[in-house]
Amino acid sequence: MKHSLLQEACDVNTPDERLCELAKSKDKEICKAVALNPNTAPDLLLTLFQKHPVEVLHNICLELILLENPNFLEELYQNNSKAIWEKGLPLFYLHWASTHKDELVRANLGYNHDLPQDILEKLARDVSSKVRWSVARNSTVPIHILEQLACDTDYTVRMTIAQRRDLSNSIFEILALDSEQYIRSNIASHWNAPKFILEKLSNDDDSLIRRIIASRYDTPVYLLEKLADDIESTVRGVVASNRNAPKKVLEKLASDKVSSVRRDVAHNFLTPSSVLAKLANDEKVSVRQAVAKNTSIPTESIKKLAYDKENTVRLHIAQNHATPANILEKLSTEAILNIRVAVAKNSHTSTSVLEKLVSDESRRVRRVAKKTLKEKKKHN
Numbered sequence: 001m002k003h004s005l006l007q008e009a010c011d012v013n014t015p016d017e018r019l020c021e022l023a024k025s026k027d028k029e030i031c032k033a034v035a036l037n038p039n040t041a042p043d044l045l046l047t048l049f050q051k052h053p054v055e056v057l058h059n060i061c062l063e064l065i066l067l068e069n070p071n072f073l074e075e076l077y078q079n080n081s082k083a084i085w086e087k088g089l090p091l092f093y094l095h096w097a098s099t100h101k102d103e104l105v106r107a108n109l110g111y112n113h114d115l116p117q118d119i120l121e122k123l124a125r126d127v128s129s130k131v132r133w134s135v136a137r138n139s140t141v142p143i144h145i146l147e148q149l150a151c152d153t154d155y156t157v158r159m160t161i162a163q164r165r166d167l168s169n170s171i172f173e174i175l176a177l178d179s180e181q182y183i184r185s186n187i188a189s190h191w192n193a194p195k196f197i198l199e200k201l202s203n204d205d206d207s208l209i210r211r212i213i214a215s216r217y218d219t220p221v222y223l224l225e226k227l228a229d230d231i232e233s234t235v236r237g238v239v240a241s242n243r244n245a246p247k248k249v250l251e252k253l254a255s256d257k258v259s260s261v262r263r264d265v266a267h268n269f270l271t272p273s274s275v276l277a278k279l280a281n282d283e284k285v286s287v288r289q290a291v292a293k294n295t296s297i298p299t300e301s302i303k304k305l306a307y308d309k310e311n312t313v314r315l316h317i318a319q320n321h322a323t324p325a326n327i328l329e330k331l332s333t334e335a336i337l338n339i340r341v342a343v344a345k346n347s348h349t350s351t352s353v354l355e356k357l358v359s360d361e362s363r364r365v366r367r368v369a370k371k372t373l374k375e376k377k378k379h380n
Contacts, residue, residue: 009033016041023048035059042072049076053083057090077105087114094119103128110134120145129154136160143168150174155183162186172197181206188212195220207232214238221246233258240264247272259284266290273298285310292316302327311336318342325350337362344369351376 008014009022010033023034023044028051034040035048035055042065049056056062056076065072073096077084084097084105089112097109098119107130109115110123115138124135124145129152135141136149136157150161150171161167162175162183167190175187176197187193188201188209202213202223207230213219214227215238228239228249233256239245240253241264254265254275259282265271266279267290280291280301291297292305293316306317306327317323318331319342332343332353343349344357345368354376357369
């Protein structure tokens with residue numbers, strides 16, 4: 001049955017009325033055959049263009065239809081503008097769209113992943129930035145066109161190139177020198193930025209760019225050492241937070257004149273215990289708080305900070321899972337409610353201390369202590 005219908009759909013002698021009936025078939029092959037049939041009327045081709053644009057455009061009678069109605073391609077496009085993204089479109093349709101007076105049609109064409117190189121090159125030189133932007137977003141664009149677009153006068157076009165994953169070294173070089181900070185920042189944080197680009201951007205005049213380089217997990221040690229001497233404390237602070245910062249850099253930054261840098265060193269859980277011990281004596285509360293939070297804090301520093309004059313420092317010691325049970329027991333008698341709550345919540349608090357806190361004068365402490373006890377018994 002299907003074979004006979006397919007033959008009928010392909011037959012140039014099949015009447016218009018019958019072709020209209022066949023075009024309503026749920027079978028795609030039959031509908032495509034009708035779309036290719038030279039005897040199919042223009043109105044029916046317009047309807048079929050919704051689902052089978054490639055076949056309609058390959059209909060051998062299209063040239064005759066265009067002689068009678070030069071606007072027919074425009075009518076097809078308006079009937080299904082998304083068809084311009086299809087694979088296998090004939091060259092005459094691609095050229096028609098690439099020279100269309102409406103920039104939105106040309107921009108729409110720029111997204112097509114099956115465009116010949118000469119059309120991509122033409123669209124990349126288009127007077128409209130919208131068209132060039134659409135080409136910049138096309139994942140099939142060759143390197144030489146991307147290089148051209150990386151030098152585009154329009155910020156959005158260059159930004160789109162900077163956000164691509166498939167950048168060549170030459171494009172990295174172009175965009176690393178871009179006048180716009182946001183574009184350079186995208187290059188500085190690009191997952192595939194080569195080492196020589198990281199080195200170049202580590203000298204950028206903008207501290208934001210240098211901070212991005214200082215924060216990368218793959219920034220070479222020699223660049224971290226250089227950025228540890230940066231004039232901006234915010235850059236030095238990011239180096240202090242980097243998990244790959246070498247010991248000698250952390251030791252150096254632990255003596256930085258700016259307290260926020262020393263605080264960042266204290267936050268880094270890979271900071272050597274000897275450095276943390278030094279920072280536990282820092283005059284700034286924020287630095288001692290960071291040490292008290294660090295799970296790599298040495299025991300002697302825990303003991304010291306458990307007696308710190310600042311409530312917030314003792315609170316962080318009470319919350320720290322590195323704090324020994326005997327120190328937590330000492331803190332469980334604190335007058336500060338939040339400190340006793342932190343002890344009650346700490347899973348390293350001994351059962352005996354938790355049992356005492358169950359009778360605490362504060363309902364909140366009692367509730368938290370009961371919950372921690374219950375969890376302890378569940379895991380034992």
